[in-house]
Amino acid sequence: MDNRKRPAGSSNSGSLVFWSSSFQWQPARVLIVEALPPWWSQTCTVLCDALDNFLSLACSLDGPCRIPLLSLYAVSRQQECLLPFVQLRGNFARLHSCVEELRSIPGEGCIRGAARGGDLLRQAVLDSLQQFRHTNAGSQTRNNLSVEVTVVTSQPGRGTVHQLERGLRDADLMSLKRLLVVQIDISSCDKVATCSLMTSYSLMLGTEVDLQQVANSVVAVEMVLKAWLQERGGDREHLHLLLPKCQSEPTYALCVKCDMQERQISPALIPVASSLGVKTESVQDFLPATKMSANQSPPPQRLKAIKVLRADGVCESVLYGLPLVIRPTTCWQLDWDEMETNHGLFHALCHTLRSRDLFLLLQVESPQKSTAGGSGVYPHYVLQPSPSLSLLLRPVVSRELLLPISLPVSAQDPPPNAMQTVQVGRTFVLSNQITDAARGI
Structure with a gap:
């Protein structure tokens, strides 16, 4: 890939972050919110809070532009464009104002049938496509060759899809790459995003239409929006996994072609990221950055346990x-009794976590508002027990930086011919020779 490097930001002066230029082909985004009573009164706060959280993160991200353009429509008693296409970076104040305008739409009242809402949704889709063509025609880069439209509704999703299918059948959809209808299930308030219904339709050749059902919770809606931050390439495979014939032969018998997917947003792309544990190469990288005189030592970092986790x-x-390996302190400034008591407590903590197969989730105590800049992201760590008298401290990504992922669990065995190719025969891909060689790594 064509990689380039730039400073990660003022908070990480002297360090470099590498990123790929493949994000230049990301589609523009349109969000159409169906704010019809009486359902809007139950979903308004959830959706607007999720939008605020998402935009706060997306606007503060360094690195390549993951969302080149965003537009927002609201469909209530009339169809209204709350936000023409704008760039996200540097526009959070305007985007936040737009979310507040969406939040102010009344959730009470009555409407004259669902058909009227379907007509307004259709018109919002067509208006957004016309606006995109006009915006893209005036663009100097001409990179935004397609647009993805997301419709959020609380009405039955299948009915909304069928209404749009009928209404857009004869429309010019050449620039529409994908149409996603997201149904917020007001009967479910689980904090985990549910994808119990994911159905694909086709309006015309080249247009993908999906229906997704999610729980009526901020976390679930955030995960739908965070999918916009993932790289949407697909013109070529990302990775070739080469499997040799055997240890003694340099040639390769198999080439397994793979795609890669991000699981989290790198904390290095967040302002003031040094407080998020991006660098853990030494103890000094972990200690808090404070102003001290030459004869002072940094104060200890204070982490508070906020949750017990099952190791599996x-x-x-x-x-x-x-x-970082954590062990009981041997600081000479502590008296012998305090050191012995502390050693016993540490031993008891290690034994308890290991015997019960548990981890501890830790957070920096009383994080200052300035610590995370404008992103609202704070450092978290996982404390893992080890067989020795020690613990392992590892940074863990917070909810704000997690990206959605849905990997199928296969209950079926692989095809027999594929098993034959990988395991036996002349390919000898996973032979005992390779296994023995791996033990020495």
Whole structure:
């Protein structure tokens, strides 16, 4: 890939962040919110809070532009464009004002049938496409060749899809890459995003239409919006996994072609990211940055336990940075009795966590508002027990930086011919020779 490097920001002066230029082909985004009573009164706060949180993060991200343009429409008693296409970076004040305008739409009253709402949704989609064509025609880069439209509704999603399907059947949809209808299930308030219904339709050749059902919670709606931050390329595979014939032969028998997906937003792209544990190469990287005189030492970092986690419930994909080994202090300034008591407490903590197969989730105590800049992201860590008298401290990504991921769990065995190719025969891909060689790594 064509990589380039730039400073990560004023908070990380002297360090460099690498990123790919593949984000230049990200589509423009249109969000159409169906704010019809009486459902709007139950979803307004959830959706607007999720939008505020998401825009706060997206506007403060350094690195490549993940959302080149964003437009917002509201469909209530009439269809209204609350936000023409704008760039996100540097526009949070305007975007926040737009969210507050959306929040002010009344949730009480009556409407004259669902058909009227369907007509307004159709018109909002067509207006957004016309606005995009006009905006893209005046663009100097001409990189934004497509647009994705997301319709958020609390009405039955299948009915909304069918209304849009009928209304857009004869429309010019060449610039529409994807149409996503998100149904907020007002009967569900789970904090986990639910994708119990994901159905694909087709309006015309080249246009993908999906229906997604999510819980009526801020976290669930945030995950729908965060999907916009993921790289949407697909013109070529990302990774070739080469498997050799055997250890003694340099040639390769198999090439497994793969795609890669981000699981989290790098904390290095957040302003004042040094407080988020991006660098854990040394103890000094972990200690808080404070102004001290030459003869002073930095104060200890204070982490408070906020939750107990089951060890088998922590996925490695949410951890980042280098781990630090934690052991009981041997500081000479402590008297012998205090040191012995502290050693016993540390031993008891290690034993309790290890015997019960538990981790501790930690957060920096009383984070200052300035610590996270404008993103509202604070540092968290996972404390893991080890067989020795020690603990392992690893940075863990916070909820704000997690990206959505949906990986299918296969209950079926692989095709017999594929198993034959990988395991046996002349390819000898996963032979004992390779296994033995791996033990020495």
